[in-house]
Amino acid sequence: xxxxxxxxxxxxxxxxxxxxxxxxxxxxxxxxxxxxxxxxxxxxxxxxxxxxxxxxxxxxxxxxxxxxxxxxxxxxxxxxxxxxxxxxxxxxxxxxxxxxxxxxxxxxxxxxxxxxxxxxxxxxxxxxxxxxxxxxxxxxxxxxxxxxxxxxxxxxxxxxxxxxxxxxxxxxxxxxxxxxxxxxxxxxxxxxxxxxxxxxxxxxxxxxxxxxxxxxxxxxxxxxxxxxxxxxxxxx
Ligand code: ATP
Numbered sequence: 001x002x003x004x005x006x007x008x009x010x011x012x013x014x015x016x017x018x019x020x021x022x023x024x025x026x027x028x029x030x031x032x033x034x035x036x037x038x039x040x041x042x043x044x045x046x047x048x049x050x051x052x053x054x055x056x057x058x059x060x061x062x063x064x065x066x067x068x069x070x071x072x073x074x075x076x077x078x079x080x081x082x083x084x085x086x087x088x089x090x091x092x093x094x095x096x097x098x099x100x101x102x103x104x105x106x107x108x109x110x111x112x113x114x115x116x117x118x119x120x121x122x123x124x125x126x127x128x129x130x131x132x133x134x135x136x137x138x139x140x141x142x143x144x145x146x147x148x149x150x151x152x153x154x155x156x157x158x159x160x161x162x163x164x165x166x167x168x169x170x171x172x173x174x175x176x177x178x179x180x181x182x183x184x185x186x187x188x189x190x191x192x193x194x195x196x197x198x199x200x201x202x203x204x205x206x207x208x209x210x211x212x213x214x215x216x217x218x219x220x221x222x223x224x225x226x227x228x229x230x231x232x233x234x235x236x
Contacts, residue, residue, distance in 0.1 A: 001026045001156050001187050002047065002078075007056035009039075009046045016042040018211035019056065024156065024189050029182045031190045031198040031219065033232055034208035040191040041083050043208070044158050047189070048080045049073050060156070079154035083161045083191075085145040089134025093125050096133050096144055100151030111151075118147035122177070139170035146177065156187045163194045175201055195232035199223045207232075 002024040009017040016039045024030045034040050045051040047058060049070035058066045060076050068076070079100075087096050097118060101111040119126035122143045128136060133144060142162050149157060159178070163171045175197050182188060182201070192198035199205055202219035207228065215222065222228045 001061060002189065003059040003062075004043075004047070005057040005059070007043070007046055007058060008054045009042050009051050010054050011042075015054075016211055017046065020208070020211070020213055021056075022206055022213060022216070024187060026155075026187055027185055028203045029178070029188045029190060029201055031192055031202035031205045032208050033192055033195040033198055033205060033222075033228075035193070035231075037210075038208045039211040040208055041160055044080060044160050044189070044191055047158060048078055074152050074154075077153075077155035078158065079149040079152045079156075080158040081142075081145040081149040081160065081162065083164060085141045087133040087136075087141050087144050087148070089132065091133055092130050093133055093136070093144055094129045096148050097125075097151055100148035114151050114153065118150060121150075121180075122147055137170075138166050139173065142166065142170075142174055143177070146174075150181075154186075156189065157181065159188060159190045161191055161193060163192060163197065171197065195228065196223070199228075 004020055004022050006019045006021055007017055008015060008019050020043060032040055042051055046053050049068060053066050057064055060078060065073060065076065097115050098111060101114055124140055125143060125147055128140060133141065136144065162174050171194065178188065178201055190198055199219040199222050205217065205219050205222045206213050207215040215225065
């Protein structure tokens with residue numbers, strides 16, 4: 001479903017992604033773990049077209065999308081829930097969800113159906129549908145960010161650090177939501193610093209260090225890998 005071939009992304013003279021190749025197959029949950037500044041967010045942005053690729057190629061469903069503009073990639077079935085959630089604080093929950101359906105703004109009935117689907121998935125959002133998003137708790141905002149990405153009915157969902165800044169109990173809920181999405185057949189690429197939880201939910205995983213993939217394997221293999229244990233799993 002997704003293939004990156006030697007992708008490089010730079011900010012001026014700084015090369016944040018230095019030639020990354022990876023793939024995500026249909027129905028898989030794949031995770032990229034890495035420390036702060038490893039280039040995880042930059043990599044996701046290059047997949048949705050928010051950062052230009054300097055070299056290498058991005059294929060979606062086998063089609064070279066390296067230079068397809070961001071708004072057209074939504075039509076190809078890719079959506080991202082960004083780091084820091086990116087919800088519009090002064091808009092209500094419902095309005096944020098409607099923005100996620102922008103690509104089919106001419107079909108209000110389909111938009112309503114999609115909102116209903118997300119309210120079923122995240123009942124808390126239904127309760128809070130008229131509340132300004134900036135007043136939601138961190139966990140609720142994260143649910144909203146994921147639901148908003150799902151409004152376009154993507155086949156590939158990119159999640160950028162959904163656990164960031166959340167309390168352990170809420171992180172559990174978020175990972176449970178990811179498990180359910182996976183169960184529904186959605187293909188997911190998950191970027192995380194919470195390596196233990198991310199590897200636990202992932203079919204396959206990559207370790208990204210200063211812009212390069214240094215390890216790959218199944219989620220379980222990486223959970224058991226001594227280098228991953230030492231660098232990302234603390235003393236466990
Ligand atoms: P974190 O987990 O802290 O979000 P990350 O792995 O997602 O980190 P990126 O945000 O992709 O890392 O950043 C990779 C590198 O690119 C870092 O050195 C960062 O300072 C740099 N960088 C990111 N965004 C920009 C930008 N807009 N302009 C200049 N440099 C940037």
